[in-house]
Amino acid sequence: MDDTDDGTGNESGRFPWHTAQRHAAQGDSRQVADLAVELTERIDTATKETDEHRRQLAHLVRVLAITPGQDSLTRLLRLFDRQQGHGVDLAPRFVASLLAEHREAADLVGPVSERDAQGRLDELRICLFHELLLRGVDVDVFGQMSDWTRVMHGGHPLAWLPRHRSALETRIVLPSRSVDGGARSVGVTLPAEDRVDPPAPRTTERSALVDSATLDLHRTIIAAPEAGGWGHSEAWLFRTDEDVEPDRVPALLPTLPMGCVEGLGATGRFEIARRPADAIWSLLFATASLGSAYHHGAHGAFGRLWAWKSMAALGGAPADASAEEVERHVRRTTWFHFESDAEWFCNDAFTDYGIAALSPDRRRITVLAATDTD
Numbered sequence: 001m002d003d004t005d006d007g008t009g010n011e012s013g014r015f016p017w018h019t020a021q022r023h024a025a026q027g028d029s030r031q032v033a034d035l036a037v038e039l040t041e042r043i044d045t046a047t048k049e050t051d052e053h054r055r056q057l058a059h060l061v062r063v064l065a066i067t068p069g070q071d072s073l074t075r076l077l078r079l080f081d082r083q084q085g086h087g088v089d090l091a092p093r094f095v096a097s098l099l100a101e102h103r104e105a106a107d108l109v110g111p112v113s114e115r116d117a118q119g120r121l122d123e124l125r126i127c128l129f130h131e132l133l134l135r136g137v138d139v140d141v142f143g144q145m146s147d148w149t150r151v152m153h154g155g156h157p158l159a160w161l162p163r164h165r166s167a168l169e170t171r172i173v174l175p176s177r178s179v180d181g182g183a184r185s186v187g188v189t190l191p192a193e194d195r196v197d198p199p200a201p202r203t204t205e206r207s208a209l210v211d212s213a214t215l216d217l218h219r220t221i222i223a224a225p226e227a228g229g230w231g232h233s234e235a236w237l238f239r240t241d242e243d244v245e246p247d248r249v250p251a252l253l254p255t256l257p258m259g260c261v262e263g264l265g266a267t268g269r270f271e272i273a274r275r276p277a278d279a280i281w282s283l284l285f286a287t288a289s290l291g292s293a294y295h296h297g298a299h300g301a302f303g304r305l306w307a308w309k310s311m312a313a314l315g316g317a318p319a320d321a322s323a324e325e326v327e328r329h330v331r332r333t334t335w336f337h338f339e340s341d342a343e344w345f346c347n348d349a350f351t352d353y354g355i356a357a358l359s360p361d362r363r364r365i366t367v368l369a370a371t372d373t374d
Contacts, residue, residue: 050087061090065098066179073103073111081120092124097299100131101177105142108132113144119152126151126158130301133165134172140164158301161308162323168311168330171282174300175290187350188283190339194274198251201266207255213237213366220313224288225370227306229295231346233370234259235313243362246274246334253336253356253367259344260354260369272338272356277311280335280355284310292351292372314357314366332360346373 020032064076080090099108112125125148129139139145149159175182213221213235221235236258244252250272254261264270288310289303298306308323315330336356339345345352351372358365 054089057088058091061095062098063179065095066102066177068102070107070111073099073107077111077114077121080124081116081118083118083120093127093299093302094296096124096127096131096301097175098177099128100135100137100300101174105132105137105145109142109144113147122151122153122156125149126156127299127301130158130161130304131299133163134169134300134304135174136165158305160323161305162327166323166327168278168281168327169285169304170278173282173286173290188286188353189350190271190337190353191273191275191279195271196247196250196274196336197271198254202251202254202264202270204266205255206257207238207252209238209240209256209365211236211257212239216319217313220309221366221368222310222370223306223313224284224303224310225368227288227298227302228291229297230287230292230351230370231372233368234344235369236367238365238367240363240365244358244365245362246358249334249336249356249358249365250338252365253338253354254340256365256367258367258369259342260367261340261342262344264340264342269341270338271340272336275335275337277330277333277335280314280330280337280357281307281311283337283353283355287370293349310368314355314368316357316359316364316366329360334358344369344371346371348373 020035023029024032061076061079064072064079076095080092080095084090108128112121112128116122129145129148132145133139146163149156149163151159217237218235219226222233225233236256238256253272254264254270261270285303285307288298288306289300291297297303308326311330312321312326315326315333317326317329321329334357336358338354338356339352340354341347352370354367354369356365356367
């Protein structure tokens with residue numbers, strides 16, 4: 001290294017960085033510290049420039065995805081097919097969502113199905129498959145789409161999902177986006193129908209049931225709000241020695257040792273409705289896919305996955321169950337949607353909810369609570 005090279009690639013008349021220890025030992029610590037300060041400033045500047053480049057890249061990719069026509073699509077796919085440098089993320093999950101929203105399946109199938117020897121389009125393809133499916137595309141009409149779910153490098157989490165829309169997936173809320181921005185509906189409200197609010201004043205006696213959720217179960221239950229970047233979420237599991245009838249659950253929930261009902265007392269607001277399985281799936285899907293006040297969400301494909309996984313864990317389906325087995329199980333589960341004025345919830349801008357599930361054998365109650373604020 002040249003003696004005038006400061007180690008940053010610029011000549012500045014300073015000693016080389018790799019001799020810093022010797023210079024410091026000779027009492028020249030000031031120059032060592034000055035160079036360290038200069039390097040931290042250069043790193044900060046470079047980081048800011050890189051962040052700006054990433055924002056610009058994201059915008060350009062968005063423009064290509066949304067702009068109509070085959071030319072923009074072809075150039076977008078070529079961009080994905082290039083070897084990407086370190087730190088470059090073309091956001092295939094987001095791009096797949098944009099493509100499915102703004103382009104017809106018939107226009108996508110041919111170009112997206114073209115040969116990809118390195119598997120660089122795998123993530124885009126499998127996400128696009130599920131994005132189109134969620135938007136009502138009949139994937140059986142386009143035979144080539146079946147290949148999109150096969151990835152080159154090992155298995156893929158999305159491969160677990162059903163390859164057709166389930167009867168659970170009927171209440172799908174999707175975002176509306178343009179080049180300059182977009183709109184989404186993330187508000188959560190407790191429905192007026194099927195309300196089963198326990199009468200107040202309620203008992204203040206605490207239940208003797210104990211939370212027995214394992215770490216793995218807890219993580220899986222909260223997967224949907226975590227994927228959506230919600231502010232806070234928790235999960236609990238309570239096992240009973242006797243059958244619990246569904247009509248007992250609304251009064252039992254406020255007595256359980258859970259932060260989301262702590263401090264309610266006998267008269268604090270606790271409202272609850274019994275809900276069908278598809279309504280719960282819809283709530284979890286919106287939570288994961290649309291995101292929160294400060295998070296863009298997991299988008300459609302992975303939002304679909306985490307909605308299924310959270311619901312499976314809430315309903316008590318076996319960990320190795322297929323999607324078809326999960327659906328059968330959760331349809332036999334009794335579902336509740338609740339809200340409360342406990343301090344655990346932010347109670348701000350319709351971004352709070354609780355879900356309770358009573359298992360088919362009526363001896364397992366699982367709860368998910370999620371909250372967010374702007």
